[in-house]
Amino acid sequence: MRKTLYIIGLSTFVFSCTSQQNVKKNTYKPKTPVSQVKPTVKTPVAETQKPKITNEHGVEFFTTNLADPTKNDNTASYGSIVSAKPAGYKVVKTYFPSIAQNFRQRYLILHYTALNDEKSLTALTQQGVSAHYLVNNTGDNEIYQLVDENKRSYHAGVSAWRNDKNLNDTSIGIEIVNAGYTSDTTGKKIFAGFSDEQVRKVAALARDIVKRYQIPATNVLAHSDIAPTRKQDPGPMFPWKKLYDEYQLGMWYDEAAKQNFLTLAEADFSVRYADPSFVFVVQTALQKFGYYVDLSGKWDDATKKTIEAFQYHFRPGNYDGIMDAETWAILQALNQKYPAK
Numbered sequence: 001m002r003k004t005l006y007i008i009g010l011s012t013f014v015f016s017c018t019s020q021q022n023v024k025k026n027t028y029k030p031k032t033p034v035s036q037v038k039p040t041v042k043t044p045v046a047e048t049q050k051p052k053i054t055n056e057h058g059v060e061f062f063t064t065n066l067a068d069p070t071k072n073d074n075t076a077s078y079g080s081i082v083s084a085k086p087a088g089y090k091v092v093k094t095y096f097p098s099i100a101q102n103f104r105q106r107y108l109i110l111h112y113t114a115l116n117d118e119k120s121l122t123a124l125t126q127q128g129v130s131a132h133y134l135v136n137n138t139g140d141n142e143i144y145q146l147v148d149e150n151k152r153s154y155h156a157g158v159s160a161w162r163n164d165k166n167l168n169d170t171s172i173g174i175e176i177v178n179a180g181y182t183s184d185t186t187g188k189k190i191f192a193g194f195s196d197e198q199v200r201k202v203a204a205l206a207r208d209i210v211k212r213y214q215i216p217a218t219n220v221l222a223h224s225d226i227a228p229t230r231k232q233d234p235g236p237m238f239p240w241k242k243l244y245d246e247y248q249l250g251m252w253y254d255e256a257a258k259q260n261f262l263t264l265a266e267a268d269f270s271v272r273y274a275d276p277s278f279v280f281v282v283q284t285a286l287q288k289f290g291y292y293v294d295l296s297g298k299w300d301d302a303t304k305k306t307i308e309a310f311q312y313h314f315r316p317g318n319y320d321g322i323m324d325a326e327t328w329a330i331l332q333a334l335n336q337k338y339p340a341k
Helices: 002-026 117-126 196-212 240-247 256-272 274-290 302-313 325-337
Strands: 054-055 059-062 107-112 133-135 171-176 181-183 190-193 220-224
Touching: 054 133, 107 196, 117 133, 133 196, 196 240, 220 302, 256 325, 274 302, 274 325, 302 325
Parallel strands: 107 171, 107 220, 133 171
Antiparallel strands: 054 059, 181 190
């Protein structure tokens, strides 16, 4: 009997297990798709190669120019490196240079000395005035450097152009040996000329400086431009148009634009010259171009000297300080070509 019951129970257990296995086999379970994780491929990041620092006789130099000419900013330095030497510590250049910097040198200012070669050297090296460079008049191929470009020389004095003042802080000065001017019996200033050798020297030197520091054309100026009420140099005999035409230096107006403005300018001067509102318009145009002039609405002495300085640079054939139709047309043509930013 026990044997019979054991056999029946075993048969029931086997049947039960078999049924469960069959149920598991026949029950459909949708498979959850398993996304295949792709191995991340790392693109090697190219390391920015830092320009090399060179060392000569214990002085470090960094002569890579990364200037952005559109804004004269985000540059690397150019020239010798001056570093601190704190006692007990070492200044390293592991992360030199930061790109968040710009040049001090934003202007190039041209002067004449009004002295001969020997006296020019004495005045610029032994007295309270200086310049970065002196272009002699001895007919050789030498240009004298008097001040490190990275330092301020005392050449501009009280000065202004557009939104900038005290241009010693931001400029390089070139002095040119020249006799300056004398006055004739009528009081008119008669200026001395410049030799061809001097002009070639100035042009080569200016091109080098302008290129290295990305100085814009609007910032290549005469001393008389930045200090019109007290300075005349380098005067109307300096060939600004030649520098513009042959060396692509500085500013000059387009003749066609000048002619377009001339007809209207002639009409202005025939009826409006004495009108204070017109004087104000002219003074505003001079100020817009870059000259520091008060908007007095009068043809006062300061305005006359500013017009004279403008004529030295852009209308050297007539520098009487009187605003006439041609000078007015030239000023408008220049403001159109070189708008203030």
